[in-house]
Amino acid sequence: MTPIVRLLCDLIEIPSVNPDLCPDQPEITGEERVAQFLIEKAESVGLEVSRQAVLPGRENLLVRLSPKGEVQQRIILAPHLDTVPVNSEEQLKAELKENRVYGRGACDTKGCVATYFHVLMELAKQSNRPEHTEILFVGLVDEEVNQSGSRAFAESEIKGDLAIVGEPTELEIIAAHKGNFWIKLEVEGKAAHGAEPQMGNSAVHKMAAIVDVLLTAYPKELRKRSHPLLGSPTINIGQINGGHQPNIVPDSCWISIDRRSIPGETAESVFAEIHELLDQHNLAERKLSEIRTVPCHPLDTKPEQRLIRDFLGTTGRTKVMGVNFFSDASPISQGGTPAILFGPGSISQAHTDNEWISILQLEMAEGMLKHFLEKQK
Numbered sequence: 167m168t169p170i171v172r173l174l175c176d177l178i179e180i181p182s183v184n185p186d187l188c189p190d191q192p193e194i195t196g197e198e199r200v201a202q203f204l205i206e207k208a209e210s211v212g213l214e215v216s217r218q219a220v221l222p223g224r225e226n227l228l229v230r231l232s233p234k235g236e237v238q239q240r241i242i243l244a245p246h247l248d249t250v251p252v253n254s255e256e257q258l259k260a261e262l263k264e265n266r267v268y269g270r271g272a273c274d275t276k277g278c279v280a281t282y283f284h285v286l287m288e289l290a291k292q293s294n295r296p297e298h299t300e301i302l303f304v305g306l307v308d309e310e311v312n313q314s315g316s317r318a319f320a321e322s323e324i325k326g327d328l329a330i331v332g333e334p335t336e337l338e339i340i341a342a343h344k345g346n347f348w349i350k351l352e353v354e355g356k357a358a359h360g361a362e363p364q365m366g367n368s369a370v371h372k373m374a375a376i377v378d379v380l381l382t383a384y385p386k387e388l389r390k391r392s393h394p395l396l397g398s399p400t401i402n403i404g405q406i407n408g409g410h411q412p413n414i415v416p417d418s419c420w421i422s423i424d425r426r427s428i429p430g431e432t433a434e435s436v437f438a439e440i441h442e443l444l445d446q447h448n449l450a451e452r453k454l455s456e457i458r459t460v461p462c463h464p465l466d467t468k469p470e471q472r473l474i475r476d477f478l479g480t481t482g483r484t485k486v487m488g489v490n491f492f493s494d495a496s497p498i499s500q501g502g503t504p505a506i507l508f509g510p511g512s513i514s515q516a517h518t519d520n521e522w523i524s525i526l527q528l529e530m531a532e533g534m535l536k537h538f539l540e541k542q543k
């Protein structure tokens with residue numbers, strides 16, 4: 167077993183389920199056990215450790231490799247430490263089978279934690295650490311719920327010239343992903359006895375017409391705009407709720423909307439276009455409000471930057487790509503550090519019951535990242 171595979175297996179067997187997703191099982195939740203494990207390793211090779219308060223009992227872990235000379239650039243390696251819940255004890259055991267490592271977090275995203283951290287440890291042990299490049303490993307908390315870790319880090323004074331954010335990208339370099347808005351749309355009607363429906367005004371009937379427009383006319387409009395890496399924005403209506411019982415004309419109805427956005431779209435522009443479209447169809451008075459309290463902007467990092475071109479070169483890629491899932495890269499780039507995603511494993515394995523990662527990809531990611539960092543000034 168190579169050291170990076172060993173490290174990944176150890177990380178899988180230290181559970182770090184996001185506590186908000188599993189409130190009743192303190193023995194397997196929280197990022198702190200993983201953080202303590204990494205701190206011990208970091209200190210054993212002389213790396214500088216600090217913490218950043220985020221939520222009660224939950225802190226980002228910062229591990230710094232200082233250059234030999236003065237700092238002229240900073241590269242941030244930022245994987246998240248939390249995972250989604252488990253359905254069985256089995257998932258907390260690392261298992262090696264057919265050149266894969268199985269277990270919760272194997273690909274999302276302890277594979278990235280192992281890759282980034284192992285490379286940092288190797289560089290710390292070598293005498294040829296960079297002259298002028300500081301490398302900062304940031305183990306983030308709470309990616310799987312509110313991205314509180316990356317939001318707190320983005321608000322801090324620490325900025326970098328590039329942040330490589332850990333998610334399974336099958337070794338592609340991702341410079342763009344969609345943002346999202348979760349919107350509640352409510353309409354009111356007038357209640358009446360079910361035996362005299364003509365005396366009321368059904369909110370459900372009004373909503374039915376609205377849903378029809380939002381799922382037919384609106385997507386047609388959305389397909390008229392697109393981003394080169396992300397395609398067009400989309401809309402999904404994920405919930406509908408209205409009325410009280412069969413013999414009352416419903417006086418209220420609401421839906422919840424997941425609207426995936428591309429760069430350039432804002433909450434204001436999205437709300438305005440939904441209102442305008444429903445007005446054009448003479449549809450009922452409605453109220454729109456945002457359900458999410460945190461902003462989820464699209465990621466749109468410009469690939470022309472020197473460090474990104476360098477990284478493309480060392481990974482043998484010719485171009486950056488886009489993905490559909492939201493990530494910590496968005497808050498970090500909003501905070502002023504250009505961010506990309508890069509990591510071993512496939513997002514289609516994330517959150518599954520038999521989550522796994524390819525050992526070959528894990529070792530390739532390690533080689534690519536190490537090569538890139540060693541080439542820095």
Ligand SMILES: [Zn+2]
Binds near residue numbers: 246309
């Ligand atoms: Zn993840």
